[in-house]
Amino acid sequence: MILMEATETVVVSAIINGEQVSTENQYPRENPANPDEIVGYGPMNTREDAVRAIEAAAAAFPAWSQTPVQERIRRMQRAIEGLKAASDRLIPLLCREHGKPLYDAGGEMFVTTMWMEHACSIAEEALREQVSVHEAGKTIITRDPIGVISAIFPWNYPLALSTIKIAPALLAGNTIVLKPSPYAPLAVSQAIEIIANEFPPGVVNMVHGGADVGVELTTNPLVSKVAFTGGTVTGRSIMKSAADTLKNVTLELGGNDAAVILPEFNVDDERAMRRLVISNFLTAGQICMIAKRIYVHRSIHEKFIDRYVQAANKWIRVGNPFNPDVTIGPVNNKRQLEYVQSLIRGAESHGAKVIPLGRILDPDLFERGYFMQPTLVLPVDYDDPIVVEEQFGPTVPVLPYDDEEQVISLVNNSIYGLTSSVWGDEEHALQVARRIQAGTTMINTAAVQGLDVRFPFGGVKQSGIGREYGVEGLTAYTELHVINIPAHGELPNIPE
Numbered sequence: 174m175i176l177m178e179a180t181e182t183v184v185v186s187a188i189i190n191g192e193q194v195s196t197e198n199q200y201p202r203e204n205p206a207n208p209d210e211i212v213g214y215g216p217m218n219t220r221e222d223a224v225r226a227i228e229a230a231a232a233a234f235p236a237w238s239q240t241p242v243q244e245r246i247r248r249m250q251r252a253i254e255g256l257k258a259a260s261d262r263l264i265p266l267l268c269r270e271h272g273k274p275l276y277d278a279g280g281e282m283f284v285t286t287m288w289m290e291h292a293c294s295i296a297e298e299a300l301r302e303q304v305s306v307h308e309a310g311k312t313i314i315t316r317d318p319i320g321v322i323s324a325i326f327p328w329n330y331p332l333a334l335s336t337i338k339i340a341p342a343l344l345a346g347n348t349i350v351l352k353p354s355p356y357a358p359l360a361v362s363q364a365i366e367i368i369a370n371e372f373p374p375g376v377v378n379m380v381h382g383g384a385d386v387g388v389e390l391t392t393n394p395l396v397s398k399v400a401f402t403g404g405t406v407t408g409r410s411i412m413k414s415a416a417d418t419l420k421n422v423t424l425e426l427g428g429n430d431a432a433v434i435l436p437e438f439n440v441d442d443e444r445a446m447r448r449l450v451i452s453n454f455l456t457a458g459q460i461c462m463i464a465k466r467i468y469v470h471r472s473i474h475e476k477f478i479d480r481y482v483q484a485a486n487k488w489i490r491v492g493n494p495f496n497p498d499v500t501i502g503p504v505n506n507k508r509q510l511e512y513v514q515s516l517i518r519g520a521e522s523h524g525a526k527v528i529p530l531g532r533i534l535d536p537d538l539f540e541r542g543y544f545m546q547p548t549l550v551l552p553v554d555y556d557d558p559i560v561v562e563e564q565f566g567p568t569v570p571v572l573p574y575d576d577e578e579q580v581i582s583l584v585n586n587s588i589y590g591l592t593s594s595v596w597g598d599e600e601h602a603l604q605v606a607r608r609i610q611a612g613t614t615m616i617n618t619a620a621v622q623g624l625d626v627r628f629p630f631g632g633v634k635q636s637g638i639g640r641e642y643g644v645e646g647l648t649a650y651t652e653l654h655v656i657n658i659p660a661h662g663e664l665p666n667i668p669e
């Protein structure tokens with residue numbers, strides 16, 4: 174087992190026009206399992222740095238946009254090889270700065286390269302121009318790159334959520350400026366450096382920093398599209414910032430994904446129950462698409478809770494992310510930890526029962542880090558904040574329902590609509606799934622377990638605008654350009 178203590182302090186820089194740019198003003202990133210340990214430092218870039226990065230991306234755009242797609246694919250494939258070769262270094266670093274266990278960080282790396290490879294495999298076909306010869310002449314539709322892309326992403330899946338933007342943006346011929354979250358900036362900066370090295374200077378740029386850098390990336394007139402993943406509140410302000418110059422936006426925002434347990438669901442099916450537990454607690458619940466509220470048919474509610482607690486007690490083992498027996502690490506940061514704890518306290522004060530889940534493997538570390546005991550919460554009200562808000566942490570509320578109409582209305586009565594899941598007989602679940610307002614609905618599985626990068630992913634309502642993954646996630650980085658060559662080019666009724 175790798176020890177938590179010791180190992181190097183990592184310092185990452187900005188990348189502007191192919192150069193690593195370091196600055197004296199740096200921010201620290203601590204290890205959430207052991208906050209006394211500083212894992213590394215990121216540069217606190219200024220608004221001027223962001224302007225220089227955007228200008229570099231704009232200067233690189235004309236040549237890069239004219240580079241043949243085969244050449245773009247070749248470079249991306251070399252970048253993927255580079256990431257794979259560096260995974261022994263990137264995975265433990267992500268583990269240390271983020272708090273997710275080693276298997277989980279490895280899973281993120283796997284999804285990261287899987288999507289990049291898939292994007293390479295579909296790029297030629299998805300970007301090919303369409304030519305139609307018809308009675309009125311000939312029409313050519315090309316998929317042109319949009320221009321400079323600002324890509325802003327959160328801390329929970331930094332490798333996956335940066336490359337979900339980098340791969341399609343570059344394959345389609347755009348240039349990019351990225352900004353990581355200060356809560357997990359290190360592994361992703363090293364990954365972006367590996368990628369940037371495979372492309373001409375200015376094609377891949379990166380700056381770090383706070384709101385002022387974010388504002389520059391979302392308002393600068395040279396930026397044509399903002400690709401953002403993060404919270405809904407930030408998403409709203411980004412959309413406002415982007416409005417002045419009418420930028421194209423993709424917004425992947427928060428969710429409050431419901432799991433609906435139908436009356437025929439077999440609570441004694443241990444595998445299914447384990448799958449449900451994982452869909453609530455993977456990455457300590459800090460995933461946009463985690464199942465964040467469970468509605469169980471009243472006829473099986475009591476038995477369900479009993480079996481759920483059994484399954485959770487088996488699977489949940491909280492502790493040092495480097496311990497291979499651990500399934501859940503700490504919460505990523507103190508602010509998030511306190512927010513989740515306050516939701517649980519609030520529910521308790523409104524009469525909810527709170528059931529602790531799982532085992533704490535390392536009590537000393539638990540006291541030091543941003544750890545919390547995972548819980549199942551049985552709220553009294555359907556509109557308790559722990560049910561209505563996105564918790565983004567290791568807790569999940571379970572509530573009974575009486576009939577299908579009621580549960581569909583409970584699920585849909587939310588500002589969010591990212592993913593959802595229905596558990597029971599497949600046909601029955603499919604009928605219910607069709608009535609749920611969400612970008613994705615999974616049957617008898619949920620969260621990343623049911624994710625497939627070949628198909629589009631995104632939210633409805635205030636969970637977002639646009640799609641990532643799949644062909645749609647690639648063409649989202651293009652503009653359609655129609656070139657018409659009419660046979661006559663004149664309207665018949667115009668007088669001579």
Ligand code: NAD
Nearest residue numbers: 326327328353354387388403404405407425426427428461
């Ligand atoms: P956040 O919105 O606080 O931050 C996201 C990013 O935006 C960070 O890099 C942050 O530095 C930057 N930022 C903050 N203010 C900004 C501004 N005014 N202008 C420009 N950039 C700004 O989100 P977070 O706490 O890092 O991440 C958690 C949230 O992300 C959750 O709500 C989760 O559901 C959501 N998320 C959504 C998806 C999805 O695909 N829909 C995936 C993962 C996470």
